[in-house]
Amino acid sequence: MKPAPFTYRRAATLGEAVDLLAADPDAKVIAGGQSLVPMLNMRLARPGTLVDIGALSALDYVDVVAGRLEVGATATQADVAAHPLVRAHLPVLAAAIARIGHSQIRNRGTVCGSIAHHDPSAELPAVALALDAEILAFGPRGPVSYAAASFFTGTFDTALAADEIVTAVQFPLPAPATGWAFAEVARRSGDFALVGCVALLRTDAAGTVEEARLALFGVASTPVRLPEAEDLLTGRPATAEAFEEAARVAAEHLDPGSDSHASADYRREVAAHLVATTLADAFARTPAGSTADA
Template sequence: MKAAAFDYEAPASLEEALALLQARSDDAKILAGGQSLMPMLNMRLARPALIVDINRLPGLDYIRVADGQLRIGALARHTAVAKHPEVVRGWPVLAEAAAQIGHDAIRNRGTVAGSLAHSDPTAEHPAVLAALDGEVVARSAKGERTLKADELFLGYLTTALRADELLTEVRLPVLPPHTGSTFVEFAPRVGDFAVVGIAAAVTLGGDGAWQDVRLALTGVGGTPFRARQAESALKGTRPKAADIAAAAAQVAEAIEPDSDIKASARYRRQLARTLTERALTTAAERAAGQGGR
């Protein structure tokens, strides 16, 4: 099938793009990497009257550290994020999440901002944003606002972004010393969407105990699931295999996954348990071994 007819604009400035979105907010769609939007257009699951292609907007493909945050512009691609030396060193959870998305061709075009705006329930980036308490910057012709992960993700393919807003920047905090992080997922074949995935970041205190634990899962509901109960149970204790196993069992109990064509709810629970155990173990080893992030 082919997309229904649409008007096409490729603005050369952010102001022009925001003006177009304001004027046509009822029937316009932003095109970034096109790796989710184009299939939806071709299957006619989306039928916007206007496509606003943002690929010619200058200066939005940055990845940089500023003011205690990793800042990622709207046009930074998954591949650039996965290979960026600062990201690999300081935010392995993000680099590993980006590297597990689809295939090379998809990662070379798809953007982190587009993934967050699309909010697929099995996407990797929403779980990273949720685990690290990141935020996004949304700009419209009327102004700018920031949204935290729990404000952004409302449900299956649904966010709090307004139709006239463009997500211009993704922000993740700099992680403290003695932090280890990882993204672990299971997909039946390389390139498939994950069935379940987990973003984990742990910080060890001077006494070797868990000072901070952050866990967020994808593939277990319409929005990322932040496993706060398991996080609290581990904080203050020293990393022990039995406690990690208990936390993983608690996560499996707490989630309410659906059954679908890819996996039963029971299978997703089992995966969540196994992957949580794996992610916590790896993150703790990294925190202890590297003496830093």
């Protein structure tokens, strides 16, 4: 199929892009286009104006600012995953990006675009939620920021106003010695996940959990944090038994839907498995866990 007719405008400045959005309530922003273009072709999206921000080179950056890794809106997924700052400070982000589609998609798609688009089966919204990221935006009323916990409101829906543009995402850096893991189950390589999990785990030298962070995706209309499982782990030794118990608790609090790809029961079972395995993998990346495996 081909998209419905629209007006294409390539913005030279962020201000121009915001003005173009404000002038057309049916306008959409495009950066890499790897999520939006397929929706245009299937006529699931019918913007009156397509505002291209790809020329805004000032938004093509990765930097560490005040303990946060900041990714600009036009930085591609491939560039972010390969960036030395990401590799050094936030490898879980690189691991998540590696599971997105195929290399051609990652070469064009942007981190901020994936988060703003918010497919609930996508990897990066879940990473943002697990890390309590801040989504920075700009609109006619000036700069604004959204906490990831309140940004994702439903399938393809966010708290972003129609006349606002995401300019960057800030990922707080985990505390030193925090282990991480990322895993997903898909029908085949490159497909959207049926279920995925992000886990971060921090322990003391004896292996007692000081902080746990868990986020699932593919199980609801938004990525889901698992506070009951996180609280269960905190203050307990990081053992396989504890991880299995956390997995059971997580599954009990899930209410996934069924579709042509997977039943609710299957998603719940896979989610429990991924919670247990990602916790074990995250613990193995902590100093206490790596010592135990030695």
